């Protein structure tokens with residue numbers, strides 16, 4: 255008789271499965287896909303290049319325990335992510351920094367704005383674009399408006415289907431301007447890519463005699479919930495169910511479908527060694543796609559061909575495409591809370607991960623949250 259069932263073999267599900275297994279429990283992990291890793295799934299294609307099927311993923315964290323945990327299952331390649339934005343044909347670093355300023359403004363004006371920014375914000379600091387837009391100094395306000403229009407506005411509309419002002423502060427405040435020449439996309443202590451890829455890392459996490467993995471199985475076909483009780487294949491299930499899929503689907507959409515953004519990826523092989531000067535180039539003033547990723551830039555593979563993917567953000571349509579990003583606006587959080595409250599009626603059900611918790615989380619948070627839930631369940 256199964257005692258612990260984990261739905262989802264993404265990073266959230268795999269991490270908590272391993273924690274249970276290491277602690278002596280036997281667990282069953284079910285995923286409806288035929289692959290492991292959820293959205294971090296990657297593979298080496300016919301060109302010998304590791305391709306990330308669900309979009310570019312870069313590992314970065316400040317959590318010591320997360321880095322320690324994952325390092326048991328992979329060796330790492332050092333990789334610091336740098337992103338460029340194509341602003342009307344000029345490639346500039348993002349997050350916007352002082353180099354971006356000089357790339358886009360005439361030298362004299364750039365010097366003046368730089369001095370003002372340093373005087374107002376302090377050299378080496380970062381500031382959110384929304385704060386800058388409201389700055390008392392007219393020249394800084396004009397500069398901030400320029401950055402907002404050319405780096406942020408169209409990109410945000412393409413990405414979320416909303417203009418920035420319609421989005422929650424949570425997202426708006428995430429967009430910094432660096433008053434320095436810092437051009438790394440992330441500033442975390444640990445920034446790496448797994449040497450043999452994410453799939454291999456997750457495979458190693460799941461490789462344990464007390465973990466039974468069932469792929470290609472939709473949990474919704476065997477699990478149902480009714481009146482505070484969980485049923486497995488029609489029989490009451492008194493064990494622990496950890497669910498990392500969409501919570502609205504789990505409850506048969508009784509409060510309606512939660513809104514998400516979906517993505518469409520167009521992969522292409524280009525017959526040259528290099529396509530663009532950075533792994534990721536964002537298109538902030540033109541094009542229907544949001545960004546182009548060139549995978550060989552993550553691994554520094556030298557081949558005579560290169561693989562790229564163009565990424566288009568789409569409205570999520572249930573049953574038609576994949577839910578990727580929960581849309582962080584207040585009314586959606588209220589909507590999700592109805593499901594989260596409903597889940598509390600089931601004492602042996604735990605929601606975990608980006609879909610069940612309806613929250614954008616990075617990979618390190620997925621691992622961290624899984625570790626925290628395990629510790630909570632064990633009373634640590």
Ligand SMILES: Cc1cc2nc3c(=O)[nH]c(=O)nc-3n(C[C@H](O)[C@H](O)[C@H](O)COP(=O)(O)OP(=O)(O)OC[C@H]3O[C@@H](n4cnc5c(N)ncnc54)[C@H](O)[C@@H]3O)c2cc1C
Nearest residue numbers: 262264265266286292293309311312473499607608616617
């Ligand atoms: C485009 C994109 C880029 C990203 N880039 C980064 C990045 O650079 N760095 C970073 O740290 N994070 C990044 N992230 C976030 C990262 O993908 C997530 O933090 C992480 O994948 C979350 O893992 P998870 O296990 O919670 O969810 P998922 O990876 O979505 O796994 C959930 C699993 O549950 C399965 N499932 C769902 N319903 C059922 C069901 N009914 N039955 C059986 N199985 C089911 C799914 O098939 C899936 O495998 C990115 C996310 C996206 C969308």
